[in-house]
Amino acid sequence: MRQSQSFIPTLREVPADAEVKSHQLLLRAGFIRQSASGVYTFLPLGQRVLQKVEAIIREEMNRAGAIELLMPALQPAELWQQSGRWYSYGPELMRLKDRHERDFALGPTHEEMITALVRDEVKTYKRLPLTLYQIQVKFRDEKRPRFGLLRGREFIMKDAYSFHTSQESLDETYNKMYEAYSNIFRRCGLNFRAVIADSGAIGGKDTHEFMVLSDIGEDTIAYSDASDYAANIEMAPVITTYEKSDEPLRDLEKVHTPGQKTIEEVASYLQVTPEKCIKSLLFKVDDRYVLVLVRGDHEANDVKVKNLFDASVVELATPEETKQVMNCEVGSLGPIGVSESVVVVADHAVKAIVNGVCGANEAGYHYVGVNPERDFTVSQYADLRFIQEGDPSPDGKGTIRFARGIEVGHVFKLGTRYSEAMNAVYLDEYGRSQTMIMGCYGIGVSRLVAAIAEQFADENGLVWPAAVAPFDVHLISVNAKNEEQRQLADEWYEKLGQAGLEVLYDDRPERAGVKFADSDLIGIPIRVTVGKRASEGIVEVKVRQTGEAMEVSVNELIDTIRRLL
Numbered sequence: 267m268r269q270s271q272s273f274i275p276t277l278r279e280v281p282a283d284a285e286v287k288s289h290q291l292l293l294r295a296g297f298i299r300q301s302a303s304g305v306y307t308f309l310p311l312g313q314r315v316l317q318k319v320e321a322i323i324r325e326e327m328n329r330a331g332a333i334e335l336l337m338p339a340l341q342p343a344e345l346w347q348q349s350g351r352w353y354s355y356g357p358e359l360m361r362l363k364d365r366h367e368r369d370f371a372l373g374p375t376h377e378e379m380i381t382a383l384v385r386d387e388v389k390t391y392k393r394l395p396l397t398l399y400q401i402q403v404k405f406r407d408e409k410r411p412r413f414g415l416l417r418g419r420e421f422i423m424k425d426a427y428s429f430h431t432s433q434e435s436l437d438e439t440y441n442k443m444y445e446a447y448s449n450i451f452r453r454c455g456l457n458f459r460a461v462i463a464d465s466g467a468i469g470g471k472d473t474h475e476f477m478v479l480s481d482i483g484e485d486t487i488a489y490s491d492a493s494d495y496a497a498n499i500e501m502a503p504v505i506t507t508y509e510k511s512d513e514p515l516r517d518l519e520k521v522h523t524p525g526q527k528t529i530e531e532v533a534s535y536l537q538v539t540p541e542k543c544i545k546s547l548l549f550k551v552d553d554r555y556v557l558v559l560v561r562g563d564h565e566a567n568d569v570k571v572k573n574l575f576d577a578s579v580v581e582l583a584t585p586e587e588t589k590q591v592m593n594c595e596v597g598s599l600g601p602i603g604v605s606e607s608v609v610v611v612a613d614h615a616v617k618a619i620v621n622g623v624c625g626a627n628e629a630g631y632h633y634v635g636v637n638p639e640r641d642f643t644v645s646q647y648a649d650l651r652f653i654q655e656g657d658p659s660p661d662g663k664g665t666i667r668f669a670r671g672i673e674v675g676h677v678f679k680l681g682t683r684y685s686e687a688m689n690a691v692y693l694d695e696y697g698r699s700q701t702m703i704m705g706c707y708g709i710g711v712s713r714l715v716a717a718i719a720e721q722f723a724d725e726n727g728l729v730w731p732a733a734v735a736p737f738d739v740h741l742i743s744v745n746a747k748n749e750e751q752r753q754l755a756d757e758w759y760e761k762l763g764q765a766g767l768e769v770l771y772d773d774r775p776e777r778a779g780v781k782f783a784d785s786d787l788i789g790i791p792i793r794v795t796v797g798k799r800a801s802e803g804i805v806e807v808k809v810r811q812t813g814e815a816m817e818v819s820v821n822e823l824i825d826t827i828r829r830l831l
């Protein structure tokens with residue numbers, strides 16, 4: 267592509283509101299432009315990188331047996347009502363009405379859409395397993411869109427969904443996707459880590475995030491320095507003290523409180539006011555009992571606790587409330603430091619102390635008349651804390667270190683969360699109706715572009731790895747007005763192209779300094795400069811990443827480039 271005819275608006279100045287390197291450089295080097303907060307245009311160079319990344323993703327997905335389709339961004343609210351997420355997703359879901367006042371959402375992800383599709387089209391076990399994927403635009407009204415492409419409100423995602431008749435089949439596809447993801451990020455040249463992730467609001471169990479290691483990452487990773495153990499910090503608790511009173515629960519009335527209960531529900535069932543409910547709970551984690559008290563005004567803590575315990579509801583309580591109902595000094599309770607309190611109603615909460623009501627060690631039951639002092643010893647629950655650097659690794663191997671990461675991919679065993687809600691069933695070999703088992707697998711494609719830029723840059727600009735670079739070669743004629751130089755450059759622009767190399771040809775009538783500065787900024791792996799020695803058929807070849815430069819006869823140019831790429 268001739269630069270004189272392209273559209274590569276570079277900037278000399280660092281844009282004021284761009285905080286991180288990738289955002290600054292992608293703007294300055296003419297890859298992207300912002301149109302609204304968290305909404306970006308991919309300029310021609312940005313579009314080329316995007317396409318390179320997408321090509322790698324497609325290759326690996328296809329190789330793993332996934333099949334590409336394309337679903338709409340505009341989704342009828344009915345689908346989201348069927349899954350329940352219309353009500354639970356919150357303000358991140360972009361909602362709109364059509365001219366007939368019908369509700370729609372702009373898809374933040376496509377579980378509903380794909381589940382409905384497969385439900386309607388696949389009726390028999392013979393058509394399963396099935397893995398479908400798309401590369402498509404997503405919308406999320408993020409609270410804090412920032413860092414350019416890293417957290418957008420409109421962004422590009424590769425999302426895959428798999429449908430199965432058995433857990434084993436899901437496991438198999440999950441492992442294939444995990445492999446495919448590792449290949450994709452490796453081929454992009456990234457320094458990344460797969461970590462155990464939070465199964466949060468979607469439910470389900472096995473889930474891993476793929477984290478690109480970077481100081482500006484919003485996630486913290488706890489990893490072992492001596493094994494493969496790595497987890498999102500949200501998922502890596504250390505619980506050091508946990509002891510339940512051996513005293514059996516006495517004089518307690520067992521009441522049936524079927525299913526998962528919020529404080530309000532439990533309170534109303536027991537005919538007490540929610541205010542009177544103790545807002546703290548005991549949990550059973552791997553046969554250990556843990557009392558969770560975290561300050562409600564620390565959103566991050568709430569989320570951690572919620573994730574930690576797979577909780578579906580987090581309720582808040584003031585320290586005063588806790589103190590009152592627990593009938594003890596709140597400060598003495600403190601797993602996490604306790605003038606702080608929260609309530610977590612976990613899916614698998616074992617004992618919920620709610621105004622003298624205690625969750626039984628049995629799903630769907632609570633006890634009335636629990637006395638915290640008598641029925642368990644609060645002070646013995648005092649040492650719950652989250653993992654820290656220097657702790658022994660939970661797998662017993664090595665010591666925990668922390669690193670920051672950018673989440674570029676996420677694989678997830680969904681189970682029947684969507685298929686059940688949306689009635690995605692099939693007939694098994696005996697003609698019985700069975701619910702499909704699902705997995706979902708996302709890659710933030712546009713985020714990935716920024717993550718690569720974040721890892722591959724120096725003080726002069728971007729330094730694209732060859733696999734995703736917008737072009738292979740940046741060909742520059744130092745002086746476009748010099749006939750000899752221009753002719754040689756023109757000639758080799760054609761020849762390199764014919765040899766299958768992708769060439770950006772800076773044929774602009776600009777000063778050499780401007781061209782070199784732009785070239786460094788843009789970061790194409792190989793620069794070929796046609797200058798003073800054009801008459802001898804000698805050009806300079808320079809490697810962007812290492813700065814290594816050499817004079818090469820044009821006869822050896824193609825071989826030299828191939829060797830360096």
Ligand code: ATP
Nearest residue numbers: 415416417418421423673674675676708709710713
């Ligand atoms: P995050 O924790 O960063 O908000 P997420 O866990 O909400 O991401 P997923 O629902 O797992 O995101 O979506 C799959 C992938 O889409 C993520 O792994 C990430 O790479 C990408 N992604 C999510 N939100 C954004 C966004 N706002 N901008 C760009 N990419 C995003």
Ligand code: MG
Nearest residue numbers: 358406408417
């Ligand atoms: Mg998010």
Ligand code: MG
Nearest residue numbers: 475485673676
């Ligand atoms: Mg996440």
Ligand code: MG
Nearest residue numbers: 475673675676
């Ligand atoms: Mg995620």
